[in-house]
């Protein structure tokens with residue numbers, strides 16, 4: 565007779581007998597309140613590994629709060645979060661070694677140059693100096709920052725800051741990369757570069773989770789989507805599952821967040837009228 569542990573192991577094993585990969589993120593019963601405001605209202609979320617995942621929702625939906633709790637930056641009031649099979653709040657060191665994060669309102673060491681920032685990040689991550697140098701050179705090159713590598717980060721533009729932040733988040737080759745609005749403030753050329761880097765990264769089996777308001781972008785990039793509104797998950801699944809019968813993700817999104825019937829400003833009858 566199989567013992568319990570054996571049965572559990574068998575249940576976790578894939579059809580080929582290999583251990584099944586745990587989801588990139590598993591969230592259960594997650595809550596966060598700020599005073600009277602409930603930012604995240606008991607969500608469950610399971611994000612598969614190896615996918616390009618979009619977390620979408622209107623302003624104030626709770627995306628940043630969720631990503632902050634998932635990445636160990638903000639302690640939940642209630643609930644559990646696992647990343648790559650490890651509990652974020654019980655096993656933070658293990659989790660942090662496996663993830664890269666580009667947070668909202670990115671704070672960087674402003675008085676370092678881009679290259680110094682990468683060198684410092686690499687050493688903090690415990691990488692050997694020569695390896696950091698090699699990876700930094702390649703990342704600066706691919707992200708078109710080689711010409712600005714000796715400039716102080718404080719003098720970087722918004723898009724350059726996003727790119728150096730992304731380079732720092734990728735330097736240790738994380739299993740799961742979390743990006744809060746990675747394309748905001750980024751010009752189309754840089755956006756294309758970031759996109760190519762991320763597509764290449766997910767093709768290697770890694771997971772990208774990013775939040776965005778731009779549905780066209782999510783539709784063209786992601787194979788998996790979670791829709792959030794008012795602190796709850798309204799839908800999660802493959803792009804096709806979430807889009808359902810709707811003609812586009814944008815239309816599905818408007819229905820899911822209950823904005824489908826909004827009038828688009830009928831009450832502003834004075835705007836554009838007689839002056």
Ligand SMILES: Nc1ncnc2c1ncn2[C@@H]1O[C@H](COP(=O)(O)OP(=O)(O)OP(=O)(O)O)[C@@H](O)[C@H]1O
Pocket residue numbers: 598601602603621622623624625626627628629630
């Ligand atoms: N530190 C805080 N203190 C008080 N309220 C907060 C705090 N952080 C978030 N909130 C509130 O929680 C709710 C969710 O905010 P959050 O920033 O997570 O939304 P979001 O989906 O990321 O929005 P956006 O798309 O506008 O960035 C909002 O109502 C916000 O005002």
